[in-house]
Amino acid sequence: xxxxxxxxASSATAAEVSSAEVSSAEVSSAEVLSATPPGLETxxxxxxxxxxxxxxxxxxxxxxYRVPARLEPLEVGxxxxxxxxxxxxxxxxxxxxxxTTGLMTKPVVDRVRSDxxxxxPLTMALxxxxxxxYLAPPALVLRAMLPPGLLERFELVAExxxxxxxxxPRAPDPDDAAVLAQLAEGPRPVHRLxxxxxxxxxLRRLRALRAxxxxxxxxxxxxxxxxPRYTRVVRAAATGPATQSRRPLGPRxxxxxxxxxxxxxxxxxxxxxxxxxxxxxxxxxxxxxxxxVETREAAREPLASxxxxxxxxxxxxxxxxxxxxxxxxxxxxxxxxxxxxxLLLDGVTGGGKTAIYVEAIAAALKAGRRALVLVPEIALxxxxxxxxxADLMIEIGLLHSGLSDGERADEWRRxxxxxxxxxxxxxxxxxxxxxxxxxxxxxxxxDPAYKSDRTPRLQARDVALRLGRLAGAAVVFGSxxxxxxxxxxxxxxxxxxxxxxxxxxGRPPAIExxxxxxxLDAGNRGMLSRALIAALGALDRDLGEQAIxxxxxxxxxxxxxxxxxxxxxxxxxxxxxxxxxxxxxxxxCHHCGRASPLASRCxxxxxxxxxxxxxxxxRLEREVREIFPGYRVARLDRDVVERRxxxxxxxxxxxxxxxxxxxxxSLVTKGLDVPSITLVGVVSADIALxxxxxxxxxxxxxxxxxxxxxxxxxxxxxxxILQTYQPEHPAIRAVAxxxxxxxxxxxxxxxxxxxxxxxxxxxxxxxxxxxxxxxxAAGDALAERYRARAAELGLRVDVAGPAxxxxxxxxxxxxxxxVLRGQNPLAVLGDPPGPPWSVDVDPESLL
Numbered sequence: 045x046x047x048x049x050x051x052x053a054s055s056a057t058a059a060e061v062s063s064a065e066v067s068s069a070e071v072s073s074a075e076v077l078s079a080t081p082p083g084l085e086t087x088x089x090x091x092x093x094x095x096x097x098x099x100x101x102x103x104x105x106x107x108x109y110r111v112p113a114r115l116e117p118l119e120v121g122x123x124x125x126x127x128x129x130x131x132x133x134x135x136x137x138x139x140x141x142x143x144t145t146g147l148m149t150k151p152v153v154d155r156v157r158s159d160x161x162x163x164x165p166l167t168m169a170l171x172x173x174x175x176x177x178y179l180a181p182p183a184l185v186l187r188a189m190l191p192p193g194l195l196e197r198f199e200l201v202a203e204x205x206x207x208x209x210x211x212x213p214r215a216p217d218p219d220d221a222a223v224l225a226q227l228a229e230g231p232r233p234v235h236r237l238x239x240x241x242x243x244x245x246x247l248r249r250l251r252a253l254r255a256x257x258x259x260x261x262x263x264x265x266x267x268x269x270x271x272p273r274y275t276r277v278v279r280a281a282a283t284g285p286a287t288q289s290r291r292p293l294g295p296r297x298x299x300x301x302x303x304x305x306x307x308x309x310x311x312x313x314x315x316x317x318x319x320x321x322x323x324x325x326x327x328x329x330x331x332x333x334x335x336x337v338e339t340r341e342a343a344r345e346p347l348a349s350x351x352x353x354x355x356x357x358x359x360x361x362x363x364x365x366x367x368x369x370x371x372x373x374x375x376x377x378x379x380x381x382x383x384x385x386x387l388l389l390d391g392v393t394g395g396g397k398t399a400i401y402v403e404a405i406a407a408a409l410k411a412g413r414r415a416l417v418l419v420p421e422i423a424l425x426x427x428x429x430x431x432x433x434a435d436l437m438i439e440i441g442l443l444h445s446g447l448s449d450g451e452r453a454d455e456w457r458r459x460x461x462x463x464x465x466x467x468x469x470x471x472x473x474x475x476x477x478x479x480x481x482x483x484x485x486x487x488x489x490x491d492p493a494y495k496s497d498r499t500p501r502l503q504a505r506d507v508a509l510r511l512g513r514l515a516g517a518a519v520v521f522g523s524x525x526x527x528x529x530x531x532x533x534x535x536x537x538x539x540x541x542x543x544x545x546x547x548x549x550g551r552p553p554a555i556e557x558x559x560x561x562x563x564l565d566a567g568n569r570g571m572l573s574r575a576l577i578a579a580l581g582a583l584d585r586d587l588g589e590q591a592i593x594x595x596x597x598x599x600x601x602x603x604x605x606x607x608x609x610x611x612x613x614x615x616x617x618x619x620x621x622x623x624x625x626x627x628x629x630x631x632x633c634h635h636c637g638r639a640s641p642l643a644s645r646c647x648x649x650x651x652x653x654x655x656x657x658x659x660x661x662x663r664l665e666r667e668v669r670e671i672f673p674g675y676r677v678a679r680l681d682r683d684v685v686e687r688r689x690x691x692x693x694x695x696x697x698x699x700x701x702x703x704x705x706x707x708x709x710s711l712v713t714k715g716l717d718v719p720s721i722t723l724v725g726v727v728s729a730d731i732a733l734x735x736x737x738x739x740x741x742x743x744x745x746x747x748x749x750x751x752x753x754x755x756x757x758x759x760x761x762x763x764x765i766l767q768t769y770q771p772e773h774p775a776i777r778a779v780a781x782x783x784x785x786x787x788x789x790x791x792x793x794x795x796x797x798x799x800x801x802x803x804x805x806x807x808x809x810x811x812x813x814x815x816x817x818x819x820x821a822a823g824d825a826l827a828e829r830y831r832a833r834a835a836e837l838g839l840r841v842d843v844a845g846p847a848x849x850x851x852x853x854x855x856x857x858x859x860x861x862x863v864l865r866g867q868n869p870l871a872v873l874g875d876p877p878g879p880p881w882s883v884d885v886d887p888e889s890l891l
Contacts, residue, residue: 089113091141091149094126095182097195098133106182108141110149118152121161121168123198125153125263134198136162136186138172156198156263163189164460164479166515173510178885179876180500188500189475191453194265201264202250203231205257220253227259234261277338278326279311280304296321297329304335311338364403368396371542372403375518379408379482382516386509388489388534389522391544392552393753397487397522398428398717399548402435404483404520405466409438413482415466416511418473418504420491422446423680423691424715427699428487429468443469443476446688471496471504474511481515484508488714489521489530490746492739495888503886524753525746525784528739528791532802535792550719553755553762557780560728560769571595571664576725576765577671583723585675585704589760591723592706593668594713594751596731597660606646606654613643664727665707672705680708713751719758726751729768729776736850737889738800745775745787752779799842799866801886807864807873808887810849812857812880820846823860826877830864834872841866850891863890 093106109126111118118124118137126135127150134156143149163171167189175182187195204227219241226237239246253259280301293301300321304312314326314337329335364372374387389397405415417432419425422444429440441455441464458464460477467476471494486494486505494504505521512519521530521539534541558573568574576593583589613622615633622631622640631640645652661681668677678694685691691711697703699718706712726748733744748766756762768776778787796803809826813819823846834841842865849859857880864872876883 094135097183123156192449199233276314378518384512394547395544396548408482420493438465443473490527529801550757595727609649611648816858
């Protein structure tokens with residue numbers, strides 16, 4: 045597509061050139077920087093596709109521009125300045141462009157300096173595949189792959205050009221001298237230069253100075269708040285006779301010099317000296333020539349305060365089991381052959397998958413290649429990092445959304461510079477700027493957290509597979525409870541299955557199902573059944589036995605209603621029931637995050653008889669403390685994880701035996717490998733079973749099986765208690781009886797009948813409008829259009845909807861879904877609709 049097609053695109057973003065930097069009414073940046081007259085096209089100039097980082101630049105393709113000879117060579121991945129409609133915007137070169145007959149192609153205005161391509165070739169190729177697969181604008185995909193703020197701001201910067209040795213200096217005229225004097229102090233953005241000639245005159249003067257060889261002019265990326273952080277290192281200088289003859293040193297100066305002498309060449313940080321000896325000491329010693337000061341980058345490393353083995357990582361067994369050894373051999377063979385066919389490590393919880401990951405990573409490093417390891421939750425990243433650092437003593441990059449912008453930027457620079465061996469992280473890490481990848485590992489591949497809920501709405505597990513194919517790397521999916529589509533692909537041979545049938549340590553726990561209907565009949569209204577209370581009371585804390593209790597709901601009460609009129613207090617934006625949180629004494633919406641104060645009276649009838657029904661992690665924690673006042677109880681849920689460092693502290697305490705009972709949501713069922721956990725209680729096994737979603741049974745089965753698998757990993761036997769109102773449900777029976785095959789048979793048959801993955805693909809389109817009738821009408825029109833297109837193309841694609849979204853109203857917008865399901869829904873979709881529609885390819889849920 046030619047850039048001229050979007051001549052009338054409007055609206056702007058922070059990435060566009062502001063009028064304070066270049067005023068197009070006075071003189072365009074092309075006139076300042078280009079030696080080629082605007083509009084003159086040369087047949088020798090090549091065409092490139094550019095992803096535009098600006099509002100209005102939608103679509104999955106790039107926009108075609110021609111490259112002036114003065115900008116060659118221009119590489120894929122470089123940032124450029126282009127004209128987009130009637131404004132100038134930042135773009136990133138995606139690859140070759142395509143000429144459009146009859147239309148003039150605009151030139152690239154200039155290169156935006158950023159030390160070469162922003163991303164390595166492998167990451168650029170992956171970005172193109174993500175944009176194509178998930179119908180996302182390329183610039184948005186690339187923005188997600190870059191440090192926060194990198195593309196937010198760029199400026200035209202003037203800089204003195206170094207003098208050529210032997211060439212006599214040129215005598216500038218007085219007005220030029222005034223500009224050069226400002227630049228002598230260092231590079232400066234053009235809009236910060238002062239000149240009596242006005243903006244247009246200054247730009248003409250800068251162009252003349254550049255032509256004369258006095259200055260350079262470059263567009264430069266300026267990360268908003270994510271640039272490197274610097275610190276000063278102070279070292280003692282050699283002292284000569286002249287220095288010794290000066291006036292005597294003060295006591296603080298002498299003490300500072302003594303500290304520096306002790307540290308030798310390594311020196312001390314200037315803030316550290318100031319804290320010990322006073323803020324003016326460094327300046328006074330520097331003035332006397334007794335110290336030297338060097339400025340260096342101070343990397344913000346999230347693992348700096350966490351030494352290897354900080355959680356007492358359990359070492360890899362010196363001899364792997366036969367099953368583990370076979371798995372390692374298979375992964376190494378795939379790596380050597382460049383075969384990216386996924387290897388599914390499928391087996392019991394506690395089957396030793398982590399030991400296999402460690403050996404696979406060691407094989408990749410031995411071959412001179414790097415590794416990527418994905419985990420579904422931030423809380424799972426640190427235990428795995430501890431294990432890898434303790435066993436392999438390697439440099440690890442950590443990427444997840446819990447890092448600060450500065451930490452993410454520094455980790456990104458370390459990865460981009462090749463200074464780490466392995467990258468570990470959540471779904472964000474699949475976008476890391478890696479090259480030379482030898483193995484890609486996706487732990488707990490079934491977890492829904494791998495699916496992004498914002499553009500690009502990627503599924504990190506599937507993107508990891510694409511990365512493996514591009515890199516010729518081995519791809520490993522690990523799960524004791526594979527996703528149904530993964531199970532289907534393993535059955536038909538698309539994926540290769542490696543079974544782990546035995547636990548590496550411990551033995552499977554005994555499982556008991558408690559019917560909560562019988563508990564109610566017996567008058568038990570608490571959250572804990574009699575059997576679970578007895579099991580908790582039987583914990584041998586002298587031997588260090590621990591328990592985890594799982595309830596996949598946060599808060600103290602899930603419904604707040606009026607006893608007189610029955611009104612349920614709901615979120616005014618989402619219309620979903622508000623949840624009472626005792627911590628903070630607030631009502632909170634778990635969908636949009638809105639918090640509201642408690643209502644002392646019913647908003648509908650004015651009654652003061654407000655009742656709190658149901659319960660979540662907060663109420664469960666409170667009940668355990670009340671029943672067992674001597675127990676050390678901790679809680680781990682999304683509210684806790686949001687507090688920086690809290691999850692790591694709780695998991696460390698659990699691993700060290702400083703917690704007796706850990707209460708939590710599904711977070712505590714993932715990757716928790718503590719040998720002293722002998723009891724697991726699932727307080728409400730069927731919370732999600734009745735959701736109107738085809739994955740409800742699958743998610744329940746996975747949650748229960750993963751939870752049960754936390755018990756009995758050590759020398760003492762384990763026990764699991766599942767509390768439920770539906771003990772006969774297939775998902776619960778599959779866990780209790782240890783019969784996953786029958787459960788997967790039934791789920792795959794349902795998927796086959798409806799054309800869902802792995803037998804077809806899904807696309808969910810959601811419209812959001814302030815007017816409910818308008819939103820439903822838009823859904824009707826779109827669904828009819830797609831039904832007609834499917835019939836015209838002769839494709840077996842079912843178009844369902846429009847149907848109200850499960851959260852029908854959010855942010856004052858009514859939401860309706862249209863779902864395309866079948867063998868090739870992308871062909872029926874064609875070019876996706878723009879706003880107010882959002883498009884989700886391979887959605888995790890149809891709610």
